[in-house]
Amino acid sequence: MSDGFDRVRVLWPDHLGLARGKYVPASLAERGTHHCTGTWSLGYDRGMTPETVGSYWNEGLPDFEAVYDMSELRPGWEANTRVVVADLVREGQPVSVAPRSALKKAVADWRALGYEAHVGMEFEAFVFTPDGNGGWRPLDTPGAFVYGTGPAVDPHGLVDAIWQACSDAQIPLESVNSEYDTPQFEFTLRYADALRAADEGFLFKVLAREVAHRMGLLVTFMGKPLSDRGGSGLHINFSFTDVTGANVINDAAQPDGISALAKNVIGGLLAHHQSLAGLCAPTVNAYKRLRPASLSGYWANWGYDHRGATIRIPGERGPAARLEHRLSDGGAVVHTAIAAVLQASLLGFTGEVDPGPPEGGNGLDTIEATIGVPHSLADALDALEADRELVEAVGADLVSQHLSVKRAEWERYLAATTDWELREYLPFL
Numbered sequence: 525m526s527d528g529f530d531r532v533r534v535l536w537p538d539h540l541g542l543a544r545g546k547y548v549p550a551s552l553a554e555r556g557t558h559h560c561t562g563t564w565s566l567g568y569d570r571g572m573t574p575e576t577v578g579s580y581w582n583e584g585l586p587d588f589e590a591v592y593d594m595s596e597l598r599p600g601w602e603a604n605t606r607v608v609v610a611d612l613v614r615e616g617q618p619v620s621v622a623p624r625s626a627l628k629k630a631v632a633d634w635r636a637l638g639y640e641a642h643v644g645m646e647f648e649a650f651v652f653t654p655d656g657n658g659g660w661r662p663l664d665t666p667g668a669f670v671y672g673t674g675p676a677v678d679p680h681g682l683v684d685a686i687w688q689a690c691s692d693a694q695i696p697l698e699s700v701n702s703e704y705d706t707p708q709f710e711f712t713l714r715y716a717d718a719l720r721a722a723d724e725g726f727l728f729k730v731l732a733r734e735v736a737h738r739m740g741l742l743v744t745f746m747g748k749p750l751s752d753r754g755g756s757g758l759h760i761n762f763s764f765t766d767v768t769g770a771n772v773i774n775d776a777a778q779p780d781g782i783s784a785l786a787k788n789v790i791g792g793l794l795a796h797h798q799s800l801a802g803l804c805a806p807t808v809n810a811y812k813r814l815r816p817a818s819l820s821g822y823w824a825n826w827g828y829d830h831r832g833a834t835i836r837i838p839g840e841r842g843p844a845a846r847l848e849h850r851l852s853d854g855g856a857v858v859h860t861a862i863a864a865v866l867q868a869s870l871l872g873f874t875g876e877v878d879p880g881p882p883e884g885g886n887g888l889d890t891i892e893a894t895i896g897v898p899h900s901l902a903d904a905l906d907a908l909e910a911d912r913e914l915v916e917a918v919g920a921d922l923v924s925q926h927l928s929v930k931r932a933e934w935e936r937y938l939a940a941t942t943d944w945e946l947r948e949y950l951p952f953l
Contacts, residue, residue, distance in 0.1 A: 529606045532597060534590050535730070536610045537623045539926060540568060541857040543730045545590065545610070554594055556610070558587045564621050564925055573932045577924040578621035588614040601689040601731050609723040620921035623859035624722075629919060630866040631718050637874075639764040639772065641866055644698075644715030644846070645725045647854055648756035649732065650749050651682060651707045652742040660742050662750060663707040670704045677702035682743075683709065685735050693731060695724050705753040715761065715846075718862060725858040745854025747805065748812035755813030755820055758852040760865050761838075763845060774845035780828065781841040790826045790835050791879040792872015793849060793865065797824035797834065801897040802908030803864040803918070804852040806930060808937045811904075813853055814897045817888040821851035822896045827883035851897070860922070867917035902934045 532553040535545035546557045562585035564578035575581045590610035600607040611628075612619035619625055634641050652660035667676030678684070683700050690697040696714035703710050711732070713724055729745060736743040748755040763773045764785070775783035793800070805814055814822050819831050827833035836848040852861045871877070898904040905927055908915070915923045 528604070529600075530604045531606075533600055533602070533605050533607045534592070534610050535607060535727070536590050536612055537726050537857055537859050538563060538566075539621065539623065539857065539860075539922075539929060540566070541729075541855065543726065547605075550606070553597075556589050556591045558589055559612075560585050561588055561614070565929065567929055567933050567936070569936060571932070571936075573928050576928045577921050578619065579925075586614075588612055588619050599693050601693045601735070607693065607727065609726065620919060621925040623857045623863070623922070624719075626863040626919045626922050627719055627722055627859040627866075630863040630870070630917075633870055633917070634764065634866060637870075638767050641718040642715050642763050642765065643718045643721035643862055644761040645713050645721065645858070646757070646759040646761070647711045647713075647725070647728065647732075647745060648703055648758070649709055649711070649743050649745050649854060650705075650753075650756060651709065651736065652744065652749075654740065663741065665702070665707040668702045668706040670702065672702035673700075677707075678709075680739060680741060682736055682739060682741060685739065686711070686732050689731050689735050690728065693727065695728050695731065697728075703754075703756075705750075708753070708756065715763075718762070718866065722859045722862050729854070729858070747807065747810040747814075747853030747855055749809075751812070755818065756854055757813070757820060757850055758854050758856055758858075758861065760849045760852060760862060761846045762849070762862075762865065762869075763847070771843050771845050773847060774841055774843070776841070781845065782837060785873055786837075786845075786847060787879055788873045788876050789847065789869040790872065791877030792868045792870065792875065793835055794824045794826065794879055795872060795877050796868040796911060796914050797851075798895065798898055798904070798907040799911035799914050800851060800864055800868055800908075802901075802904040802930075803923075803926065804849075804856050804861045805897065805904060806857070806860075806901070806926070807853075807855040808901050808934065810853050810855055811897070811900050814851075816896065819850075819888070821849070823883075824895045825883045826879055830883050832886055832888055833883045860918075860926075864914070864918055868914060871913060871917060900934075901930065901937075905930055905934070 534557050535543045538544045561580045565572040565576040592608045592610045597606040597608050612622040651663040653663045655661040698714040699712045732743045773786045821834040825833045826835035828837050829839045849865050
């Protein structure tokens, strides 16, 4: 046993957003852990896509290593257990398809220009309970309403349990409330430097689902788990500081208090809006949420404190000035989505891309000359593949691996008979 813990839970984010890893005894934790490269070919169905980049399919599926410094161990939410989010290496080099590698590259690319990226996240999620037939149904919260708190919106005490687990694990949960639909909640994490924020967002999702599981409940971060209710987003709030520590999104000399750098960043996000969807909305289900008139990040638009805009500039200025990117949902791989947003932002900054005028309407209606996201995952993957500038910035190997696995996922969807088809046609055909 070491300092009150006897094991370490080594975790790392994979290409599906799953928390892969191993438990190891504290006495052996310094060794790191080994894992099979074939992991990078897996889909949610456990099927493998042959010859996926990073899988070393034709080399016998060898090992890669999860490595970390012992100083990076942090408190966990399980008894006698520390947690660490590991880097992945093979033959001494970073694994090029690893989401954490992509984010470290994005952070380094901004740092090379003298800026540090800071990120805060808002996760929306629905809660389900067993339906008695081996499936799940939405948790009944008849007293719930938007911005609700307390037993009426959380009859099982799930929020209290998540809050306590976050406190134990030193994950900076900043606020919780019930959302517009039921049984939906919003969890906001306090901002930190981009890598730490992503690690904490990744761990938060694992923690929330595991706490719910122990209570016999299911927390889902799916974009649109219920067709008769709104979707759940992952809003990425971000800013940059210069070498003096000043927030460079802010510019008090400008009438709107927002810098030219921030406007160029917005321009980059809009210019790459459709291809970003391929990484920020990487599931079939995501495109049920991303629809016009849904306040979801569908349109390539921006606005001042405007929730009908994909890029919202909240009202705060000074050190709290930031941009909020509203395209992603919780099905996104946190590290990859943040990396993609930072890289598109960097392309806008270095290219001095003009974002055009801010959203002037309600943000819900079709807007002339404004584009939306692609209509499906398949279309979004095509848009991503065609955007060579963004592909190279994020990482060509990671995108190639992502395209292979996600196109296989799309083909499985096309081949599946859905409940909608049975309801629509079975009584008549």
